[in-house]
Amino acid sequence: MSATTTHDVATTPTAERVRGSGRLKDGRQRSPFSMVVMLLLAVLWSLPTLGLLITSLRTREAAATSGWWAAPWEGGWTLSNYSRVFEQADLGNAFLNGILVAVPATVIPIMFAAFAAYAFTFMDFKGKDFLFIIIVAVMVIPIQVAFQPLLDLLGPRGLGISGQYLAVWLLHTGFGMPLCIYTLRNYMASLPYSVVESARIDGCSNFQIFWKLIAPMAMPAMAAFATLQFLWVWNDLLIAKLFLSNDNTTVIVKLQQLLGTQGQGAELLTAGAFISMVLPMIVFFALQNFLVRGMTSGAVKG
């Protein structure tokens, strides 16, 4: 709607005068209805998370005898849930595991996918359409389909790496590959083809063209994919639960285990849940623009 603004201001000379009353700075009509509804929605959307944060900061007794909304007057504040969840649920180790799993699993696929995306964008070859359609199709396949054979392949009957970081790196690299190729290829297709052509005439090899020209230009798309992939890997339950041993497992799996043993550890659960959200939230706020770009580039993941 921002296109209207200039138009409006131009056609209504009074816009300047009535700015304070009923109009926004850019001259659009102020809409009290939208303001109220959006405020309500924003509050409604945040309350559950806020409730969790409050509960995690209260003692077990306080949290069990009054609702989180009553905390301001009922009190019962404490930080001990956080220190105890680190001690009892081994959350520090799990947090480290989460990072060590997620960072390589986010970056490695980009390397492999970028070359494939380069070939799909700047080269002509037989079967190009067919191969790219495989990528589009594979994005839709539910990953559950792959688990049983992969457990055989990576487990003791096969390579024997199930339970280690390596297994999860490999799986996330493979599962993230179609989306990464797709996202990068869509972005590269918007880059000027003439750059590549003139570099070829200058005698650059494809590796050089990719490394010095295309990869730097495709950085925004890589960052977009990386943001999505990081959130996806960090928040993943299934793959981590199946392919990581208890010593190597992530915060999300620990959290799932805490949810399973409710009753005795209810106060630890809330603290654990909040800890599991800290890192993705930082990533989210820092890289929100990349995330949006990643999503608008047609991100579908199976």
Added chain:
Amino acid sequence: MTSSHSQPPLSDDTTVIEADPRADDAPPTAAVPNDQGLQPVKLLIGVLGVALTIWAMGNLFLAFAYYPEWFFNSKILMGILGLVVGVGGAAVLFWFINVAVEALPRRLEHGLIPYAFLLPGFTLIAVTLLYPTIQSINYSFANADSTEYIALDNYVQLFGERAFWDAVINNVLWIAIVPAITVALGVVVAVLADKLSASSEKWAKSFIFLPMAISFVAASAIWLTTVYAYQAPGRPQTGALNAILQQLGGTPQNWLAIDTARLNSILLMVILVWLQTGFAMVLLSSAIKGVPEDTIEAARIDGATELQIFWKVVIPQIKGTIITVFITVLILVMKVFDIVYVLTNGRDNTDVIANKFFNEMFARGQAGRATAIVTILLVAVIPILVYQIKQFREQEAMR
């Protein structure tokens, strides 16, 4: 290393040996490299390099798993090495691939290089997705530990079970409710946010978008403790839903155990809608901002009401995005697992296909039945898959 195309192969090779992938900074010396035909030494180096890189990467990675003591049992060291070797190794690998293919006669080189660049990525897809998918279909015709074929028995058994159909019905409900509501909410929020001032719009959107960063498991924990929590009647209620109910004079309910009208399933769906509305809003909002203002202005001049403008002018123009969002959420919902698994694990009639699969496979060790379930899921996804391909083809045609 094309910079040295016109030089004798020997000097080329020496640079090849010591060079790291970034060292090829020398400006190209020849304007148009001429074809030198087959360069056997360069080819040999390229092929050996590829083999050596794969061997070294494979062994180093396996060493993490087999001999952690080599790395002082330090997870951090292994994590960092894994990252460096994964990324650096991939770069070196592609560089050697490039060298090997360039050593071929020009015509062959041009034919082969695209496939060479695609090969590593496609190998990974083949190993982690294509092969396992085919193998799963294969297992679905075999017994519990995949040792003997039993034809269609798994499918016949499943189709004869009430529990399986209950899970299917729940999945259908998820499919019917969640994508539609998510899209509708996304449109409403996007339209309303568009009418706010720029800074309020940004803030309001951030709050609704934020749950995107939260995992399904954490979201389940959030809703369980703050909204759906249940204490026996007479005790103070700590869940918002029961507290409100009690204020109104009702008896507190154990919400996630009520399967009348599948209420518990619907309450689980609410969590997913809460998580996904931000995603829908972001895409739809950018689509709405892309609607040309003169189309709206023209309708306004013709005397259309705001509601008419919304339905007759805005909606048709953002239809493409609506469908994209719908399909994305639909795919997510078809394999919904985490929320159901951690909150009810299928109890009280809340089971869904993906959760059933998980329990058959890991709680009961029924590989045959489990793979049959995912094969059914795979078949159910095919229409979406075909649609996506069709959609992609149309997009490409417009490019």
